[in-house]
Amino acid sequence: MSFNLKDILTPFTAWSRVVKEPVTIKDPFTREAAPRYRGFHDNDVQLCIGCGSCEAICENQAIDLVPIEGVEGIETKSGDSGLRPSIDYGRCCWCALCVDICTTDSLRLTNAYTWVDTDPDNFIFTPGVTPKDWYEKEEGWRKPGHGYEFYSHERVHMEELHADERKDSFIEFVKGYSAEQAKKEADRCVACGICTATCPAHMGIPEYIKAVRDDDMEHGMKILYETNPLPEICGRICTHKCEDVCSVGFKNGSDPLSIRWLKRYIADQIPADVDKYKDMLGTGEIAKNDKKVAIIGSGPAGLSAAHYLALLGYNCTIFEKLPQAGGMMRYGIPSYRLPYDQIDKDVDYILSLGVDIKYNVNVGTDITLEQLSKDFDAVYAGTGLHLGRSTRIPGSEHENVYQSVDLLRNIVTGAPVPVEKKVVVIGGGNVAMDITRSMARLQMEKFGEVNVIATSLEDEEHMPADREEVVEAREEGCTIIPGYGPQEVVITDGKVTGLRVWKCLSIFDETGAFNPKFDEADERIFEGDMVIESIGQGMDLSYLSEEIKSKIEFGPRGRILVNEDWQAKGLPWLFIGGDIIEGPDVIHGIANGHRGAQSIDKFLNEGR
Amino acid sequence: MINKFLGFKPDEKLLPSQTVTEDTEIDLSSHKYQKIWLGPNHPGVTGNMAIELTVQGTTVMRAKTHVGYLHRGFEKLIERRLFVQGFPTSIRMCVAEPDTNEYFIARSTEELSGYADAVPEYANWLRMLSLEMARLAGLLRGVPGQGGTFALGIGVQWGVYLRDLILDRFEELSGARVYHMYIIPGGVRGALPDGFKERMEDNLRDIDDFIIRIKKLMFHNSVFKQRAKGLAVITPEMVDKYGIVGTNARCCGVKRDVRKDNPYLYYDKLDFDPPTATDGDVYSRTWIRWQELIQTVDLIRQIMAKMPKKGDIRCKMPNVLNWKIPKGETYVRLESGRGEMGMYYVTDGSDKPRRINLRGPSYNHAISVLEHMLIGQDVADVHAIMVSLQTCPPEIER
Amino acid sequence: MSELDLNNKTSEMLANSEANVKNSKKNFTRPEDEKREVVAPDGSIIEVNPLYDYFSNEKPKEEKPRGGVVEKFLNWARAESIWVLGFGTGCGSIEIPPLVTPRFDMFRYGVQMRPTPRQSNAFIISGYLSVKTLKRVIRTYEQMPSPKYILALGSCTINGGMYYDSYSTINRLDKYIPVDVYIAGCMPRPEALLHGFVKLKQLIKEGKAEKANEYARNFDEYKANQKKIIKDWNMPDYNW
Amino acid sequence: MKELIEKLSSKYELQEVVYQRDNLVFAAISKENAIEAVTYLRDYEGYTHLVMMSCVDWIEDGKYQLLYLLHNPKLKNDIGIKVYIDRENPEMVSAHHLWKSVWTYQREMHESFGIVFPGSPRLEENFVVEGWDETPFMRRDFDTHEYAEKTYFPRGNRKTNDPAEYMRKKLYPNQPVTAKQRKDDK
């Protein structure tokens, strides 16, 4: 090797570093991490709904969901599972996928990073609940934004007829999803199950959505029929409490999953062929037993009870007052929302399971309940709410003041329906919207223009009707003015000319009782030639004889009390369900029917 | 002159050395040989691995690489995880330069699910930035580290400090120091923070200064030259025979660089030329890496200048919890600091991969190449040779 | 439970685990590790069992602290001079270089690295431990002089971390060797590690870091756990 | 790449030819012809660089799929030669004579899948695990989670709740558990 003086001397230049100040961090113990640092977890427990998406995405199974009941200062809210994530720092890898998927944006990582302990069992904590000193740190990892999202926050747009096309006909205007759209929509699901818990029927929503993704409609139908025998109907008109709590739509600016449309999509894919249904659901052969059950009313509760009882082998007979099955679903809901052939599709299948139905039989007059109890082993009553409730304001007895229930029924049965040029509807519920929009269509047919005003006590945000119903009604030209309380039907010269209303300030008083307060200064008169009341329905219990009425117990507002097996208290063979217990709601009716069927099964088997 | 006077030939060593090859017979029971273990508990091994050496005196007669001390079964574990869950796991397959593994998972899944072209441009530039930063961080340890193997510790101290500054930038960009978990299928997980470029430029200036200093310290150092020159030569014939890639191949004149050969991301938009050398020894490997250090600094500057100011960081993709990829297979490769890395990715239509298989350069470098090269070397050089081959055990056993 | 019961129980566990080792499907003893007879130069025959020592079956002695001011002073010395074994068992060892270099410079807190277990009294288990490494870690730990301290880094040592479902890595370190300080993180930053050292110093000064004695006391239990998962107990041969 | 595949298919029967990218193609060859084809590609077509060898367990079909991924440094493209071998009796001709790195791959595959490569050096030596006497761990029928739970004492102080089930009980406390307890797909 040749001798090179440069190679010996040059390295010594490194000594020039000795005069430089050390670059060591003076106090490493209090050093702040970067603003985006993924340190220890914090959870805004008030915001969190315990959906468990974090648990699902955690690849290390580091997250458990633990109940927070009894923890001071934390209240559970609607759509809140009552659970909160607890994190095992013996598993966590601080990838922050839990933060990125968090449906409520409640979970975040602070930039704290020091946790030293001698006991390995201590490293489990519930962020936001277990007191830790890093919660006050503002900085840390949050969702990055800039187009970064783990699931789409926007619902796939459902195609429907334009308001101008639909407002003059009763043709179903929601077109339904195509396969591609349905899959895309189904893809948004995080399978948290809050919908399942909220749904009265506890439908296996995540599972059937998964079936949509997998394109396995038959499996989807099986799941639907496990808890709901009326998928076509429910897929259209369900009150979708599931969507209200859907964790995907929890955050501002994001839409909940359209669970209802996906259900409809599954049901729509199967053609209306009873044999195919039986084949698919495996109900071709049902071992029959000799027990007989009478079912009063063919509404959702009755049909549901009949379906599940038939599957269990019971001989069911439905007694229906009206000429066609379906109850309120057929006679209360306009066909632009629920076409009759879809009702028939579901009903036909249930009837094909060996359910007998007797139309135009009015229990109480044509046949007494006592007679039924003798002829049958058990009776299920799902008679529903078919009586309109009046506001009882001055002028409401006028003949041009109608009940929405009656009008809707008349539209279906073909009985003449009075249509005036100007219509005022009192009520802000779904039925009110139905009648509003139905009247609008009739007006279009008759006069070529729409002039309907609907008003409700509740203000815009608290209207009980579904949001899209209100929007669609407005699209169709109806005027909806929420927040006013009706005071008087203005009658001029014996004719209804309008409705006088006051601005409603509050509906309930401090005790929570119904006691609306009005601002008398803000008075308006809605002009109208007819007024339709749609503020709720009442039940018709005329089929109960006095003897039976004396045996069973009644609760407040005339409701029949039932025990947890849905038996009327006092009469073990009488099972009650549907709207007369739960109020007007199709899914509750279906759930009641299902439970009723199971209770009847239990009741009839106990004797053996 | 002096040598001649003393009767030495210039290139002859004072102490006689024997020539040992792979075929030299070794009779272990003859008591002429000793077995020693370099590792796993040994400061001289790169990471947690071991080399079983059979030595005579201090000459290595046989070497066997033992790995598996870091075996975690990643490939099995990722088979159990959703596609999106794969990337936090995969990143831990290599500690020193983890971003490459994230890129594989992201790129493979994107390619197999048809989203390869949907990744936003901004995200791809950020991916390149993070990959080059990782390379820089690796080189800042690796180049002076080669001096460190010969007990020139001071360069390592400077290098690791500067690496730490790069880790600070990583922390800003990705939210973590070492395991960045930054490149996600579909894009990246964070936009460039405000003022990042300025702070990065500050650090790059420090690194420029360091590059000069390390050149004076190592490459103009007579002792380093004596130790490193002629040590553990890789010949061009060996390259294909042993599957040598990256700087280890370039050190003997075989120009292999995935960034040039099969450009990925936007490497074809950057202006660079991978350095090569001809000697193939430890010195030229170090020299190439030093040149790469300059080049990487330059590349980072180019990337920061050419990248768009802002944009989306992730494309619209299916819900990560429900993401399924149709059946298929692919092989994705990139040039890491250690050479070509790649991943064989097989999907079977479910929401989890069927099989992933990482091909790390060390798989060949640390086993077949190292075992071959160590034969006949001095025990003192074993560490230097290991480091010069850039062995990284976690990517061997995974 | 009386001490006798405890002993019975642990010896039973030990016996069970040894039976397990015997019953396992494969025999991991290499030919050179088997018992053999060697003829000494003087003609006498010596039986050699290369595996005996490697089993580390000998129970370590429990070394009682001296107590009093002396112990306090010694504890202070121990705390202010922590010698860490330079054995990077897992990925956490990537954060050791920043600690010994200018940025964090742990030397100023009296923490230094030592290359051999004989001279170290602190062992950083830097993350996950594969079974193969665990065997070396136990061997190393037993070589370290008492009092010795273990710092466990990251999730992996607490409950398996990322690799909770891996067939190759252990889940809980405290089942195999006693741990003094756990540091959360994956991986913990160098600052967190320094915090860990501060905690360890505090423990030592308070005289609470006596885990080496705990290991000696519960040796049988630890050994049973270790042998449950380490099926191949053979240690690498050093000398030929 | 097309010409290469045509040339190759004139010599050997190719199946499942997939052009994954314009510089990457996969093709399956029968077990008998595989090594010959790989040698041909190496010696005559310039595919001198063995990128990797790998193995996939197609347990449904009862096959292991071996992969020889070759790279052509001149044309800068890759070909993956796939070979299906029987899963019950996994044996493959060793290729260790072709490249010096092959035996490592084969040793790994022997350990992790149990594939035998007769003649391959150091095949029986431990590669990454020590004292392994279970099913080879990369096989699909080896459940690593179950093994880990059984072997490694996971910490037992955790309990989780299914939000759907927990919330249902909270919202409808009186309802008897009726619907079939579905196992959530999560």
Next chain:
Amino acid sequence: MNIYAKLAYTILGFLIVLNWGFLMGATMRKIGARMAGRHGIPFKQPWINLFKSISTRTVITHGIMYYIGPVFRLTGGIGLFLFMPMVFTGSPDGPWTNFSFEGDLILIMYFNVFGMLGMALGAGEGGHPYAAMGITRGLAQHAAVELPLTLAFLSIAIQFDTFSIYKIVEAQQGGIMHWVLFTNPFAAAAIILAMLGALGHSPFNLVKAPNEILIGPATEYEGTYLGFMMSAGATLHVMEAVLFMNLVFGGATSWLELIVKSFLIYFWSVFVGMVFPRFKIEQSVTWFFKVPLLLGVLAVIIFMF
């Protein structure tokens, strides 16, 4: 001066040397740390390390020689000290001349090897292959260092016609130009170069080469024995520096001067060591057999004739 006073001075001197050794080691480490850009260990660290080593509870044994090794090493250090005149006070019987006598240079050269032999004993008995490898290297290098060193010593001895270090120091008094550094530049150069090997810093720190052979001979040592070794190391470093100071750099007339000079001498090896990597053993031996040996031979030749 009576023997008791002398003994007292000697013991006091040893304590000073030991503590100065510790302090000097810490200072050097701090300088190195500063060059790297950090603060480095506190100055008190070596003492704490010593106490900490003593506080170790477990002691393993590898046999009697294993114990004796560190003792030999310390003996080597003490031996160097005992026969080394520390501070020149103008009288050979002065307070800090210890037990130096006419032929002490030869004895000291012997003691210089003694410590290394002790290590060899201990390392051999310890049985660790790396310890054996380390001590082999150590002895080989020591031999290579000793050769030029001995030649240079010889040259100096010839120059001043004495083997007494005291006399050599005495001869160098009276100004900087009287130092051997200037009066016998070849010997001085040989010593200055060979010193690098004797003080054991890079590029000649092959004995303790952490990334090659763990920590060499001390691999198996722990606890009190390690404490012994650390003390011996500290003493040896100072004493070797003092030896070279006495021989080449004019000795010291006060403790302060001793401290400054020994620091600078020791710093010389650090100065080189920080910026050069380590030689392999054959390179190291070759190196010593080239330049320093040649210089040594020249130095002897010049003064022989």
